[in-house]
Amino acid sequence: MEALNRDAWVGLSAQQKEELLRGMVIHFPAGMQYKGLETFERFGQRMETGVFSYEEQRFVFVPGDWVTLGWDRWQDGMDKETSADLLETVSEYGVEDVDSFLSSQMSPVREVYIAPMLVECTNRSLGWIEVTEAEAIAQENAYFAEELEKFKLSDLNQYELHQEFRLVRQGEAVQIFWFNEDLTLEYLIEKEIEAGFGLLTENEWEYLYGGGCRTLFPWGDSFDYTMKLKHFGSLKGVEGIVDVEAVPDLSLFEEDGRPYDLELPNFFGVQFAGDPYNYELTLDVSGNMMPKGGDGGAMICGGTGPLVGFLPATAVYYRDGNAGELDWEDMIDYMNYRRVIRLNDLEV
Template sequence: METLRRNMWQALNTQEKEALMRKLVHQLPDGMAYKGLETFERFGQRMETGVFTQEGLRFVFVPGDQVTLGWDHWQHGMNEETSTDLLETVSEYGVEDVDSFLASQMSPVREVSIAPMLVECELISLGWIEVSEEEALVQENPDFPSALEQFKQSEIREYELHQQFRLVRQGEDEVRILWFNEGIELEDVVTEEAAAGFGLLTEDEWEYIYGGGCRTLFPWGDSFDYTMRLKHFGSLEGVNELVDESTESDYSLVEEKDDRPYDLELPNFFGVQFVGDPYKYELSLDSAGDVMPKGGDGGSLICGGTGPLVGFLPAAAVYYRDVNASELDWEDLMDAMYYRRVVRLASIHE
């Protein structure tokens, strides 16, 4: 059987899928093992797919497809709540044509052929490496020992010395130490992962994995979902009324008592998790092999007080492109950059 497309894969029964997944093993990097089939369902899309692991990290099989990517017009159109919210927000910045504003923020519409691949489910931080206390002390950073001691004695959840080290409280007693990955270049990452049998996502692949080829603004439709729980905002239900009663237009002022996971961080219909935070980026590469950050804008919109709809366009809209990313230094991008590994698959034969 030739390389699998999504419609072919979906038509197979469980036994046929199992057999094909087991045949993939000889193509995969050392230490990667097939664990079985799992079903993922979200945003109206459903996929039963193969799960693989390597050193405790999960990968899923994503079938290929011929898809249209990019955005320049509505598929169904916004509902009244989204339309009103969007117009009121962008009009404060002098935007009169909402559709043109959105289109200018998105990648162009194009037809793309996506090959089948294994995709890492979770993300790896590019700019930060977790180290032990002993490894951190060896770095001989003059600020680290006192900062660590003060952090242990405090009740704060997280502390960072810009592009040097980050301390994160884990439970009541454990402290995670992250060290800035100074000096690493994109070429280093590409070369190192290629030597291990992995590639990095292209922008086309990222948009396909995030939206599944949907033609709507968000993976779930053209209207914003105000029932979500979002990082930096918390649960959105009722938040407008609470904020309107205050003297500030800051959603973060609303006290949150909801402990649900953040919706945009949950696995999607392929079983892949995304960062779900506009302050962060996921690394993808454009057609020239240059950096094309996806899934965020470094917090530019959200920091401007735009609220959850516009503030989360970079993290929620499938085809969003940060038009200002090319102006950022690599070191600045590294600070908030994450990446995932992929294994592009050759044809699968009977």
């Protein structure tokens, strides 16, 4: 067990890691395959770890650790640009104490042990299931066939009938997604347990996103204005602080073909949605839903600009204080989740 904790893990040779990782496979669901070692490096953290494959989905081994999570004060403090941007934005809403405002948006500081685990690299939609055209027609929806034909003849890239079906153009093909209106959290948990998986806890999610960092963002206390962000594009070349009241003018941004920065694999090899309109499902200590990584777009829709608008997707310890007021049926429309296998019972 000790060898699977971060301090011990980083001290192992590549051969020792390979032996441990290959030996884990027998404890995983049938069909899980070990693919080899890969090294991931980002935000000043680096990890050589094992990559696995299961039903065409990538998983990575993440070592365990004792870490401090939550946020209530700065480690290094903001730079002048971030500080001025943040103060200008929140003062429009009557906020005078920036530090108190930020602290109220974050999870509390606590010391926790995160068990070693195998984690799905990307998350998946909770409320939407991809189906074939034949499966969709079998649903006998009154609008589907007609809307599908209209979509095929149109120039649209995406069309959605709220909480019924979604059409996405992929070259010459059309992906069809059906809303999973009958899904419950209890059923999801039960289904994944039967398959040999669990769902992330809030503590695990914060560890995966920040690696135990004590800064506001995974990369530090200041915002990175060189990023390319969904809904804004690339911020490169924009002079000064973004006008927090303006709707983003994409003509001002250089669309350079880069991927969105927040979607890139981090130091554990884990990828996140990087979109404040989305949530990722995690569970609190009582097993209740605790959405992370977004706020349903509440702040960005208010014209707050990239810093505050993306705070739910960039601040490691952000909690959406309004999530408890939303119904499950509303949440799963823009909720994602990923599977995990905890390895705290393995003897190595």
